Amino acid sequence: MPHVVTQACCGDASCVYACPVNCIHPTPEEPGFGTSEMLYIDPSTCVDCGACVSACPVSAIVPGHRLPDEQARFADINAAHFDGPAADAVRFPVDTAQRLPLAPISKPRQLSVDAPLSVGIVGSGPSAMYAADELLRHPQVSVTIYERLDRPFGLARFGVAPDHLATRSVMRLFDDIAREPRCDIRLNVAVGADVTLDALQRRHQAVIWAGGAPTDRRLDIENADAPGVLSATALVGWYNGHPDHADLDVDLSSRRAVVIGNGNVALDVARILTADPASLAVTTISRRALAALRHSAIDEVVVLGRRGAAHAAFTLPELVGLVDTGVNVVIDPADLGSAADLVVDDATTRAKLEVLAEVAGRPPGDGPRIRLAFHRSPSAVRLGPDGHVSGLVTDHTRIGDSGAVEPTGVSESIDTSLILTSIGYRGVAIAGLPFDDVRGVIPHDAGRVVDDGVPRPGMYVTGWIKRGPSGFIGTNKTDSAETVASLLRDHESGKLAATSDALSPLG
Template identity: 40%
Template sequence: MPQTTPQIAIIGSGPAGYYTAEAAQKQWGQDVRIDIFDRMPVPYGLIRSGVAPDHQSVKGVSRRYETVSLSGHVRFIGHVAVGSDVSVEELLELYDAVVLATGAPGDRKLDLPGATLGNVFGSAALVGWYNGHPEFASLAPDLSGKHAVVIGNGNVALDVARILAKTQDEFTGSDIVGHALEALTASRLESVTILGRRGPHQIAMTPKELGELAHLERAVPHVDPAHLPPVEEDAALDPGLRKSVQLLRKYASETPEEGVGFPVNFAFYTAPRALVGDASGKVHAIEVERTTLVDGKAVGTGELRRLPADLVVSCIGYQTSPIAGVPYNEMRGRFANEEGRILPGLYCVGWARRGPSGTIGTNRPDGFAIVDRIAQDLAGAALTKPGGDGFDALVAERGLDVITFRDWQKIDAAEVARARSNAPREKIIDVDGMIGIAHT
């Protein structure tokens, strides 16, 4: 009689990982064993370190993931790096299916002259800094200059611009880490410019995030009316984009008082061409080229100019980190796969499968679809792999310092206890500190 309990390993404890675990629970009920791995000692991935700290309602989805973790047949295995502590090949020997849900934690390279100048950051780094990710906690951006430039026309660009424009009081209720709040409170920045190579009809900004700019204490959105297409062309847009463009039209129709507030300038049809440094090696300007659309693509017109830029943040997309032994699509910045299948027994889901697109909720149907494929592949198979028991033996053999979900609950409680007034938590920003609390 073949064993009927699938042993599933999910690599990554963000939304894609937890939705996949939830789908596996619904597929097999109690007859499944799921281990969710993460290289960090804490779960939730993008929810913890990617979602803006002032978007607490979005972070609330972690309560759903907690319910999954507390079921008797799901384990969180933190502080284990797949690719170094344990290989994918070893996991394939232990589990009936291994699902890579590692997301896309790395920034797409900003391929411009001057990209390595001081005070030039990718969004993953800057967002990680103000969200307290241990790898970026020491980033220390210099906010003593006047002008910030954000490259990109998506929601991450809006998040970065909004965080830079906020006053100290506007962070009430957020979980922004103390070192970032202190730096932002002392910031001397006077404006943010958001660069987009194309026009308003090509943005990837949702109405909610775009609309938030209108409700900030000092931020004043600026849109050049000349950059807006004829209003009748809005009818061809999908409803969400149409609402976003309507907000841009509203911002363009308002004439802010000169010298009042904190300008957030939308520079459409503007492509970055080079970053220019000062004698100290820090960025102080950005050279841009005016563009025009040709068959939907931004084409340079040859018209160049320089914008002041004391801080530059590149928000041009993310890419999945390669793992040894796993086929990788360099062009797309994700694992090479066919509908989520990589190799026999090896799958990918979420951004690791499709690239950085969609919302957090997009990962739920993605997780259910990959579990359906796993179920099809395992149908009728003799399930004899040791799963978690085999991994536990490997932990003992290698002396790995594994963090459990109960350990995470200790870290969670400590962060809540450390919170400043009117904040949900103060995150611990170093791995050793997390582990020390977990083992108390």
């Protein structure tokens, strides 16, 4: 029976290169790789060899006959990706006459110069660790990683939900990279405070900025800064023990919380707030957060989306993981619209809508619940006499002829003392580097930092601060590979100056 990719898929694509029959798609060479919600195994081609199982860093691939009940739906999801008239486009996306017999194997090429190369990387999240992995394939390269916090691996440690243990296991791969003798991780070093960027550029022949997108997009409505309004990012940091958020004051005294935005992070925080604390006790959750959740009064979390169900930001794997594991999810059937409104061409969106319609047809379960509400746009935060949040005013919306969100003229107020904003991340400007304030990224050309169109010698960028906050943990692998390829070409062509401070202390 064919193997199946399940919810934990991080898009790393190691499985693609391990597969001897090229049955896992999309590959990094295919157009849909950067936007695909997960990878898929073609059941008609899989030979059940298991090579992909050992290659996967998050244990997301399971033999079909061993799928547990809560993951059974993924067999159909994998197969559906290769069904229908678009199947040939999936299998042969680059005008090929026939399928390649083997998946492409990417072996590190030997550099044309033997001179040693010292690279500094700012940040230690997934993009940084994948960049280090690419660099350390070459014996003449040494890497020093500078991390502001007291523990490494960024969002892999502090951003993944504590009950998503399989996804968090990618840190084992990062541990292996960190154990390489030519890799040095320096914790508690804030670039810009403890050491300047100029000092790093004097110490290393090349510097890669992998600082991510550390801030949230701001919610611009009345009273958005009132006590009781928090970012979902801060809440995630709180229950994951992030040093910046460990002491966050979270009001869990009312029976309802509201999450504005409906991406994967929104579903994560809703699930944690409604979970049985006993089930969280065996996870990596912060003990301080767990103690607070044991006394929480919340029994409903409302997750709001401005658009309809077909435009929901959460992924199909995240939705399936939520509704097929016993979580009490409710949806008002009226929120899904008529059957005609649900006709879509995209197979993933169609599958997502089918799951949502199934949930809307179920009777509500017992216990704490997550309510998914669509066509709701926040317009104001309502305050109590003490100035604390007492509710959220929302406008019902529709999609106009132009495709824009329009108010219908109907409003409602939701009682709550806790509002969480989950409307996206944003990069911040870094002193000494150019910045695109519109997109919230560092301008680049194939990973080379550019200032007014001119490459900055020896300075590179990768991750969310390079491409914007999109993709999954594994998406950073191909992103970082592009940056490292540019860096190594510059090294071979003599564009990276030798450094005089290679052995000097930082300062």
